[in-house]
Every structure is written in structure tokens, then in C-alpha cells.
Amino acid sequence: MATKTSNKINRIRTFALSLVFIGIFVMYIGIFFRSSPIIMTITMILGFLFVVSSSGVYFWIGMISTKAVRVECPTCGKITKILGRVDACMHCDEPLTLDPALEGKEFDTKYNRKSYQSQDEKPQNENQK
Numbered sequence: 375m376a377t378k379t380s381n382k383i384n385r386i387r388t389f390a391l392s393l394v395f396i397g398i399f400v401m402y403i404g405i406f407f408r409s410s411p412i413i414m415t416i417t418m419i420l421g422f423l424f425v426v427s428s429s430g431v432y433f434w435i436g437m438i439s440t441k442a443v444r445v446e447c448p449t450c451g452k453i454t455k456i457l458g459r460v461d462a463c464m465h466c467d468e469p470l471t472l473d474p475a476l477e478g479k480e481f482d483t484k485y486n487r488k489s490y491q492s493q494d495e496k497p498q499n500e501n502q503k
């Protein structure tokens with residue numbers, strides 16, 4: 375199900391949601407250690423940290439989705455958000471790109487990497503090294 379061509383914002387959302395469940399699960403484990411206050415306290419704090427970090431991730435999603443580019447998906451016609459140079463549609467996982475140079479090329483997340491971008495945009499500097 376989790377393919378390489380999935381929307382980044384969607385993936386981060388899934389990650390944040392799983393953090394909530396991990397946090398609840400860790401706190402739930404703590405209930406079995408009621409006889410040992412130390413272990414119970416540690417699991418409660420750990421679980422709480424997971425839940426807190428998840429809300430932090432949700433906040434981060436809100437920040438980056440304001441920076442993401444809104445486009446209309448040519449395949450399903452719905453509005454989707456693109457992060458980076460290449461990203462997949464949020465609704466149908468169609469690979470999309472903002473860079474005309476990458477059009478028609480096979481979807482690859484390597485186009486989002488810093489090293490690839492600098493190599494692509496500044497070939498002169500790369501040769502001098």
C-alpha cells in the first residue's frame with residue numbers, strides 16, 4: 375500500500391497519526407506495570423512525549439502546507455499540494471512535477487535532494503572541485 379509515489383503531506387500526516395497511536399499504546403503498556411511506579415512513570419512520560427511530538431508534527435504540517443504549491447491534478451482534476459520538485463497527487467498518487475526539465479521522466483524522489491539540485495543547477499561549480 376505504501377508506495378514510493380505517495381504525497382509527502384499525506385505521508386507526514388500518517389506519521390503523525392501513528393505517533394498518537396504509539397503514545398497511547400506505550401501508556402497502555404504502563405497500566406500493566408502498576409506494581410512498579412518507576413516503570414509506570416517512565417511509560418507514561420514516554421507515551422505523553424509521543425503524543426506531544428505528534429501535535430508538533432501536525433503543527434509542522436500546517437507550516438509546510440502553506441508553503442506548498444497548489445495545483446490541479448491532470449489525472450483526477452482535484453486540487454493537490456506539491457512539496458519540492460516532484461511529488462505525488464494527494465488523491466490518486468499520480469506523479470507530478472513543477473520542473474519542466476523533469477517532465478516525462480520516471481518519478482524519483484532523488485530530484486528533491488539537495489545534492490541533485492545543486493549538481494543540476496550549478497554544473498560549473500561541480501566540475502571545479
Ligand SMILES: [Zn+2]
Binds near residue numbers: 452466
Ligand atoms: Zn490526482
